Amino acid sequence: AEDAVVVNDGTFNLRKIVDGVDAASFPAGTVFPVTATWEIDGEEFTESFDLPADGSVVPSGLDLPEGTVVSLVEGDLPDAPEGYSFVSSGVSADTVTILADGNADIAWSVTNTYKADELVVTGVSGAAEAAIAGALLVLAGGGLLLIRRRWSAV
Incomplete structure (x- = not known):
């Protein structure tokens, strides 16, 4: 067998x-x-x-x-x-x-x-805040320019 x-x-x-x-x-x-x-x-x-x-x-x-x-x-x-x-x-x-x-x-x-993936941190929390800050800087610069011109004209 x-x-x-x-x-x-x-x-x-x-x-x-x-x-x-x-x-x-x-x-x-x-x-x-x-x-x-x-x-x-x-x-x-x-x-x-x-x-x-x-x-x-x-x-x-x-x-x-x-x-x-x-x-x-x-x-x-x-x-x-x-x-x-x-x-x-x-x-x-x-x-x-x-x-x-x-x-x-x-x-x-x-x-x-x-x-x-991590988002890149830019230090600015929103576009509106950045726009306001930019506008204030432009206004401040324009104001200084006017003051300087007045002194130059005197």
């Missing part, structure tokens, strides 16, 4: 998390690319995934042998929403190890942190 070979396969899920900015601030359809690489019996495999900004879970759709180590790397980031700047990126792990079927799927996430 031959022994039956039992293959335990597993999978993983991916998710994008944005911090410091509402996901709705990104244009509709914005995705964050992630590349997964792994090796089976000496052969290397690569798969690309596009993770939506809204944090939806993206199933890998892969059935990989138990113990397979998958490396995950985030690709080029889309532009930050208007009024925000990218600060940092953090992954839940650089790799995931596939568990046997029957175990919970492995969830991998990458968090990108953004901050609101």
Whole structure:
């Protein structure tokens, strides 16, 4: 009698998390690319995934042998929403190890942190105040000019 070979396969899920900015601030359809690489019996495999900004879970759709180590790397980031700047990126792990079927799927996430751009402080709180101050300076200068002309005429 031959022994039956039992293959335990597993999978993983991916998710994008944005911090410091509402996901709705990104244009509709914005995705964050992630590349997964792994090796089976000496052969290397690569798969690309596009993770939506809204944090939806993206199933890998892969059935990989138990113990397979998958490396995950985030690709080029889309532009930050208007009024925000990218600060940092953090992954839940650089790799995931596939568990046997029957175990919970492995969830991998990458968090990108953004901050609101700061407004430049000019020292003037409003245009009206600046206009009044400018007008007063012009009037004061005009008054000095009149006084000087009167003294010159005498």
